[in-house]
Amino acid sequence: MAPRRTLLAAGLAALGMPQAVLAQSTWPDRPIRLIIGFPAGGPTDFPGRLLQEPLQRLWGQPIVIENRAGASQVIASEVVARAAPDGYTLFLAASTHTTNAAVYQRLPYDTLNDFTAIVNLYSAPTVLFVGPQQPWRTVQELVEAARRNPGMAFATSGNGTSGHFASEMFRRKVGIDITIVAYRGAAPALQDVVGGRVPATFSTLSGAIGLAREGRLRPLAFAGPRSEALPGVPTLDELGMGIPDTSPWYGFMAPRGLPREIVTRIARDVQGLLRDPAIAGRIAEQGGIILAEGPEEFEARIRRELAANAEVAREAGIRVE
Numbered sequence: 001m002a003p004r005r006t007l008l009a010a011g012l013a014a015l016g017m018p019q020a021v022l023a024q025s026t027w028p029d030r031p032i033r034l035i036i037g038f039p040a041g042g043p044t045d046f047p048g049r050l051l052q053e054p055l056q057r058l059w060g061q062p063i064v065i066e067n068r069a070g071a072s073q074v075i076a077s078e079v080v081a082r083a084a085p086d087g088y089t090l091f092l093a094a095s096t097h098t099t100n101a102a103v104y105q106r107l108p109y110d111t112l113n114d115f116t117a118i119v120n121l122y123s124a125p126t127v128l129f130v131g132p133q134q135p136w137r138t139v140q141e142l143v144e145a146a147r148r149n150p151g152m153a154f155a156t157s158g159n160g161t162s163g164h165f166a167s168e169m170f171r172r173k174v175g176i177d178i179t180i181v182a183y184r185g186a187a188p189a190l191q192d193v194v195g196g197r198v199p200a201t202f203s204t205l206s207g208a209i210g211l212a213r214e215g216r217l218r219p220l221a222f223a224g225p226r227s228e229a230l231p232g233v234p235t236l237d238e239l240g241m242g243i244p245d246t247s248p249w250y251g252f253m254a255p256r257g258l259p260r261e262i263v264t265r266i267a268r269d270v271q272g273l274l275r276d277p278a279i280a281g282r283i284a285e286q287g288g289i290i291l292a293e294g295p296e297e298f299e300a301r302i303r304r305e306l307a308a309n310a311e312v313a314r315e316a317g318i319r320v321e
Contacts, residue, residue: 027262027265028060029061031061031063032063033063033065033089034052034063034066034091035091036065036068036069036076036092037068037069037073037076037093039069040065043124043204046206046286047092047122051270051273051279052065055269055270055273058273059269072158072160073094077093077100077109077111078108081108081109082255085255087259087262089254090252090254090266092250095162095305096248097115098111098302098305098306099162099165099309100160102309103318105319105320111302111306112306114256115255116254116255116256116257117295117299118252118270119251119266119270119294119298120293120297120301121249121274121292122291122292123224123248123250123289124206124247124248124249124250124288125222125247126162126202126203126222126246126247126248127202127220127221127222128142128166128201128220128221128222128236129190129201129202129203129212129220130142130200131193131195131196131198131217132215132216134199134200137218137220139239142220143241146177147176150176151178152176152177152179152199152200153178154178154200155181155183155190155192155200155201156180156181156182156183156189157185157203158184159318159320160318162248163186163204164318165313165318166223166243167180168180168316169244170223170236173241174241186208190211190217193217194211194216204247205227205229206286206288209229222236223236223243223245223246224247225247227288228284229285229287230287249301251291251293263295
């Protein structure tokens, strides 16, 4: 006997239903590829691996993860932008999706109009850290030291990253002269802060939480909302030094034109999984703050960030060739 889905599709075809309707009624009926723009094992890869098996159970189809690393997610973004909007190519995007638009002179896609926002999973707070050998215990002490020593170095994981933007915003907010040092990734930047070669950094909590718990990094403040992963650490807002939240986020997107029914189903299913205590607990262990933003809220966030990042990049002269 033919599978129920096949019989349903055949019946709709006999009625002359459009292919788009057929695709929606049978989705998913084959493997789905999930494109990730960073290497396996990193912060962006983590939510993909975490949700892979639960989504396979829900959808009854394999989810094949493809790590298309390179150019700060630009390579993966181009792959997704050029794919068919049929629900069989999904994109686990990180917030560099919006910073790339601000810092790259040209991109091979339109950041807003070539993608469909589906569901924003969670954010990974950005934290101002100093090395354990530094004498400062508060943000104010760090600011006073920076004023006494113009050009103090702040490490970032790369040019145009969330840490770079946070450093620029902080410099402008408190009126200090700092030198922003761009590394090729978070690991070497954190290593130099831990080793005392660079005094401070704005870093994603998910990448630094182990070092902080071991006492090898001292957290002074969250650049965005608090995370219970570091209880007792204040926010810059609470200290009167608030800057726009640059905390990285991780969310599901797809090529522009994905049928609304598929968008709604993916968003609903993923939001349901984010309410699962086991999954939520794993995210919390990494310092993540669950957002579970639906399509409209997620797209509104992207629009806001595109405007804010463009302004900061223009005024600070942040550019990637």
